[in-house]
Amino acid sequence: MNEFQFALQVLLAGIARGSVIGLVAISIVVVFTATRLLNFAAGEFVMVGSIAGVLIATPGKAGFWWIALVVGIIMGTIYSVSMERLVVAPLRRRGVEPIIIVIALLGVSIFTAQGVQQLMNPGTRAVSSPWLGNPFDIGGVIVPRHTIAIILGVGFAVTLFMLIRQRTSLGLSLRAVGSNRDGARVIGLNVGRVESLAFALSAAVASLSGMLIAPLSGWQPTMGLGIAITAFIAALVGGITNPLAAFIGAMIIGILGVAIEIYISPLYSSPILFLVLVVVVLFRPSGIIPSRESEDGPLRA
Amino acid sequence: MKSTSRTNLSQQVNESAIKAGVPSVRSDTRNWFVQVCLVALVVFLLPKMLIPNAYMQGVATLLFIYIILSISFQTLFGQAGLVSFGHSAMFGLGAYFSTFFVTKYQVSYPLAWGAALLAVLIIAVFVGSVILRLGMLFLAVVTLSLCKATILIISQLTVLGGDDGLSVPLAVEDVSDRHIFNYFLAGIPMCLVLAVALALRSTRIGREIKAIGDDPVASACCGIPVGRRRIQVFALSSGLAAFAGMIFAQTNAFISPSSFDIGSGILILAMVAIGGLKSVWGAVAGATFLIILPEVAAPLQELNQLVYGLVLILVFRFAPHGIMGIIESIRHGVSRIEEKRKTSTLSTKGSKDL
Numbered sequence: 001m002n003e004f005q006f007a008l009q010v011l012l013a014g015i016a017r018g019s020v021i022g023l024v025a026i027s028i029v030v031v032f033t034a035t036r037l038l039n040f041a042a043g044e045f046v047m048v049g050s051i052a053g054v055l056i057a058t059p060g061k062a063g064f065w066w067i068a069l070v071v072g073i074i075m076g077t078i079y080s081v082s083m084e085r086l087v088v089a090p091l092r093r094r095g096v097e098p099i100i101i102v103i104a105l106l107g108v109s110i111f112t113a114q115g116v117q118q119l120m121n122p123g124t125r126a127v128s129s130p131w132l133g134n135p136f137d138i139g140g141v142i143v144p145r146h147t148i149a150i151i152l153g154v155g156f157a158v159t160l161f162m163l164i165r166q167r168t169s170l171g172l173s174l175r176a177v178g179s180n181r182d183g184a185r186v187i188g189l190n191v192g193r194v195e196s197l198a199f200a201l202s203a204a205v206a207s208l209s210g211m212l213i214a215p216l217s218g219w220q221p222t223m224g225l226g227i228a229i230t231a232f233i234a235a236l237v238g239g240i241t242n243p244l245a246a247f248i249g250a251m252i253i254g255i256l257g258v259a260i261e262i263y264i265s266p267l268y269s270s271p272i273l274f275l276v277l278v279v280v281v282l283f284r285p286s287g288i289i290p291s292r293e294s295e296d297g298p299l300r301a
Numbered sequence: 302m303k304s305t306s307r308t309n310l311s312q313q314v315n316e317s318a319i320k321a322g323v324p325s326v327r328s329d330t331r332n333w334f335v336q337v338c339l340v341a342l343v344v345f346l347l348p349k350m351l352i353p354n355a356y357m358q359g360v361a362t363l364l365f366i367y368i369i370l371s372i373s374f375q376t377l378f379g380q381a382g383l384v385s386f387g388h389s390a391m392f393g394l395g396a397y398f399s400t401f402f403v404t405k406y407q408v409s410y411p412l413a414w415g416a417a418l419l420a421v422l423i424i425a426v427f428v429g430s431v432i433l434r435l436g437m438l439f440l441a442v443v444t445l446s447l448c449k450a451t452i453l454i455i456s457q458l459t460v461l462g463g464d465d466g467l468s469v470p471l472a473v474e475d476v477s478d479r480h481i482f483n484y485f486l487a488g489i490p491m492c493l494v495l496a497v498a499l500a501l502r503s504t505r506i507g508r509e510i511k512a513i514g515d516d517p518v519a520s521a522c523c524g525i526p527v528g529r530r531r532i533q534v535f536a537l538s539s540g541l542a543a544f545a546g547m548i549f550a551q552t553n554a555f556i557s558p559s560s561f562d563i564g565s566g567i568l569i570l571a572m573v574a575i576g577g578l579k580s581v582w583g584a585v586a587g588a589t590f591l592i593i594l595p596e597v598a599a600p601l602q603e604l605n606q607l608v609y610g611l612v613l614i615l616v617f618r619f620a621p622h623g624i625m626g627i628i629e630s631i632r633h634g635v636s637r638i639e640e641k642r643k644t645s646t647l648s649t650k651g652s653k654d655l
Binding site: 040096115232233271274278281 | 384431432435437438439441442443445446447449450453454457458563564567570571574604606607609610611612613614617618621
């Protein structure tokens, strides 16, 4: 394998990672669009959404992955909506500062991760998928089947998501509630229900991401926080108000991260990504990707 | 005359503060010296009277370290209103720097501690001047990833022991009772830090910091150098956290990246939240509560992290001003009952000064 083929492979790995992170970034953007909150429990949406994978799509039962996906999405949705009803909505009603709600969400994240860990014992579990077979060899570049599945699955999900967001009344009401909560209420939108739906949609996307990651890197109860941080960096770098921008940001972060890990050293990927975040946030807080909907009001000091 | 006009004014201010949901703004900050002396007395007497056994002394040592940590975090978040999840990273940097200077460069301990403190202060000023101008939500994400990045770097550097950790050479080898020694090694600095934090409230800088936390825009309009103070608070807070880290390295004799991960950041946050964000004593109360709790309720010991997450949720949901807030509401309720009683007995005299 020559240099070029190797580079292509690294690129492919980066695209795969970027896609999966991109889904989580989109899930963060959905919640932010509707509630102007940073959902620090996003990682737990991924984790809870893929518990079904651990329980159902166990090694040897590859075909059950699809069942696990559906069950996972349902579980993730139930989890996210209950969390929204129990924690977020009451705090909203009190009128506390957004940062307090964000901290409470962090508390939920820790609570969930630790709770699941107690219930299911720590340690990585394996999840099987229909695509863990022999990789394809395309012109000297080794392409794992799962990577293709990720790219196709994520592509489908993002398209579906954007259709929902731009073309349906649900998408419109999500954006309306986020942009002007009281105004939305005035024109008759059920703000509470829309916010719950935002969390539900967010969890569905995150669950898919979880089901795609888990066969590759295993499932742990504590997998959430690391994924969430990377997804946040991606969303902030790309542009947190626009799901496509966030997705592209995730691609950049994914490719960059894999490239640094392989070509330089795994030691450097976290600090460099952190530096990228700081630079972008300081000089282009609305994200690298130019976007019409650039209101970073709540994020500025 | 029943009371001076000065007491009346502060009563009125307290009443409107309670109505606004803020713990009272009582002006007993002048008593801080007495309060610290009382605490120091308790610290000195405790080993002889209440906790003669080594295990409890170890718990108390840990408690003192965490009190320093939560006071430092309260100064940053409760007073100045700056959220930073990177606090545990500063804690870790203090521990690692001091140990590193001793093991690698063979410096004496006081010098190592001084150098480590300086290193952390420089880092804090540098990082702070870059990120503190961001809004709260940005700051939260940035500091969270900062913490993660720092811990990852430390755990990858084999010279610092990597994931397995590093044993810390003890500063003072020859000691008759190691547990008592550690106890006072943590206890005395704790009293000092408490004194500093309490005294800070009555100084101009302390009040400016509090003003910035309450309303940065109004503070800037009053001529307070908001940006500069924020960096100073961040530096002070990080320095205190690093100080706690150095003490921890000594009393624990062993440090590893896992003690400084996001989990301990959450613990510190939970301590300050449950104690009461806006008060120094709240930090003390919160730390005491969360350290003593696993000792009292034994089954909770394994569920530590779970409890901390739950605490964060429940406190903000049901008691946003924490333990100190509850105490204040009780106090206020009691004094209002007393007022009502006095008014009813004095109503026949028709007194005007109430």
